[in-house]
Amino acid sequence: MSTSDKSTLIIHHPYTPPEDFLAPQPGIYKASTVFFPTVAAMRSREWKDKTAYTYGLHGTPTTYVLEERLCTLEGGLQCLLVPSGLAAISLVDLSLLTHGDDIFIPDNAYSPNKALAEVELKGWGVTHQVYDPMNPEDLARRIGPRTRVVWLEAAGSMTLEFPDVCELVRICRQANNGRGVVSVLDNTWGAGLAFNPFDLNGDTSLSVDISIHALTKYPSGGGDVLMGSVITRNHALHTRLKLTHMRLGLGVGANDAELLLRSLPNLTLRYTAHDRAARTLANWCLGRSEFAQVLHPALPNSPGHAHWSALCGTELGRAAGLFSVVFDPCYSQSQVDAFCNALHLFKLGYSWGGPISLVSPCDLASARQTWPTHVAAGCLVRFSVGLEQVEDLQADLAQALDQCIKSA
Template identity: 70%
Template sequence: MADSTTTLIHHPYTPPEGFAAPQPGVFKASTVIFPSVAAMRSFEWKDKTAYTYGLHGTPTTYMLEERLCTLEGGLQCLLLPSGLAAIANVALSLLRTGDEVLMPDNAYGPNKTLAEGELKAWGISHRFYDPMNPQDLEAKIGPQTRLVWLEAAGSVTLEFPDLCEMVRLCKARGVITALDNTWGAGLAFAPFDLTPQVSPTLGVDISVHALTKYPSGGGDVLMGSVITRDASLHMKLKLTHMRLGFGVGANDAEAVLRSLPTMALRYRTHDEAARELARWCQTRPEFVQVLHPALPDSPGHAHWRDLCQPGPGGAAGLFSVIFHPKYNETQIDAFCDALKLFKVGYSWGGPMSLVVPYELASIRSGWPAHLKQGTLVRFSVGLEALADLRIDLSQALQTSLT
């Protein structure tokens, strides 16, 4: 009879099949056990027909990938340890020395930093285009352009571009498009079906999503995804993913799986509150401009209205304000510090409201003509009561700027 220690490791008991519960099971593994050497040699992880090693997928990660495909309308999904890792996976899969990547001037800051750092060092050039001018994008697409990044809405300043026209231009030139779809979250619009009323429909080639935000919903998970509809493009991305050793933890995957069923409800609630607070801010003399795609005078509102549903659920819980130029940095910092419910912190999509002041001149090629002069502050609206958030903004304005 085997020693009890050995028996504990090689225990013969197997739970009965057929267990079902609202939440899927969590499988943690680096090593995956094969029934035989022949099976080990024949099992294939690339098409998800089997399991070979924890880094290449488990039932938990496969489940999350498939649900995210359903959310965004894609066919293949890769999970990565952060949204930035997802962006990097796209760049490292598709760009080589001598290639060029174009990105909007309002792109996510770390994406721009990646281009200015590692990509430049590897001989990959980049240029920024005006996100509100498709003709500027068209003029900058050159023979070395291999990838165009898109954002809707833009980072920090929340301009909404003519996404359909930009995708058309890129497809006409044979250039791959990658959309940072974190703001839309697969709910505000369908990235692979931008023109569902037209056949064939128009869509991006790649949708990148920081699952850190709305899919997680708790402000406690770092994860990203890369979703495609093209099998050959997906395999190119997947092989880079494999070679770089990207993987996500089972408990993090579980956390996102648990949050996905409530995401649409949370997204709608964030959206409703952000719109109300943005409209309230328009009545305040301290602000010279309020930026939210659903506001009629916000840059790109017409493009947002054409692409997204106009009611709640058609926009994220973000808005930005530009303070009157008479207020200096010290005063605006004091305003942010005076907020009690809005906490100073990066990211968004969690239950807690957040605020961050930005030096816009340091993160743009030049001051956009559609933005008024002043200091910009971005708000991420959480799930607190709307009335309490309005009171918090009001008291902070009164105590810091008067």
């Protein structure tokens, strides 16, 4: 190249750094355009098997590394990254469903999952049914030849009941005279740590087909990243999802991937801390007369405790840092709202998994087809326990109860 123009010289500078640089964190690669050395390489490079790079949307060294580490976390073989947990749900539905198909969603699912089926999927000619996740027979007798996908969630959204995941997966595998239907687990609560979705009860033949994960929660850990993943062990299924992923133009930013890679090494420590603090507070709430029920899978009287114990271990098994309470029916919604407003350390906010504890009053009646028989009547409030000192959080709950409930 012969030029004296500094702009051109800087843009096309020939220097490349040596390749043998190693550090605790992997390098961060930002790119839309990817260069090819020759036309032949441009025509022959394959991105779908991660053997090469073609365009930033299809993967960079940064996203490839993150995908492989997430596969290790959840026990999968293939991973796709998307901009949010809800985007992961949408990718699965859009890839696997078409006009005339039927999809099953548990009544305790993340509400936007239902909303997607009620509006967009319905508009495209896909029907949906809501089933009782705590009654596997309800699913078994209703699956039909048009059923293509069954969603699972453990533990359930807001009420945290724990279904018999193994039995639900068996039903999916045996459906339609053994042809089966695709089972998809929202594994955000388990985070790849509470149990292995692809190796249920130590039986690799008993596994979900797809695990989706809102990486926004525990893998991020900072409350500052939106991202999701779709993980499989079936190559054909992964390829179908990946092609839809490409056609929809789904991608994640390199800086967000960097934050996930930085947080993953301490995920187990954080999850354990959240878990221990949540159990301490849930057990404390059991002794408060203001609550008609405390919901946490590790509590012996919580719905589905036996299923949690069987899948996640004994009482020493893992559980996320979430629990919910149902206030005694004598307390009005306005009193419960005042309690939430009176909390200092627990902040009002959506999501969970970050360092700051959160509280959210839940309108369970509008979120479920019918009020669950295993949940007491009353106003429901969900807590996400952060990383504050648990004694401080307990004191915060106590002062808010004394101020707004006892004095009312």
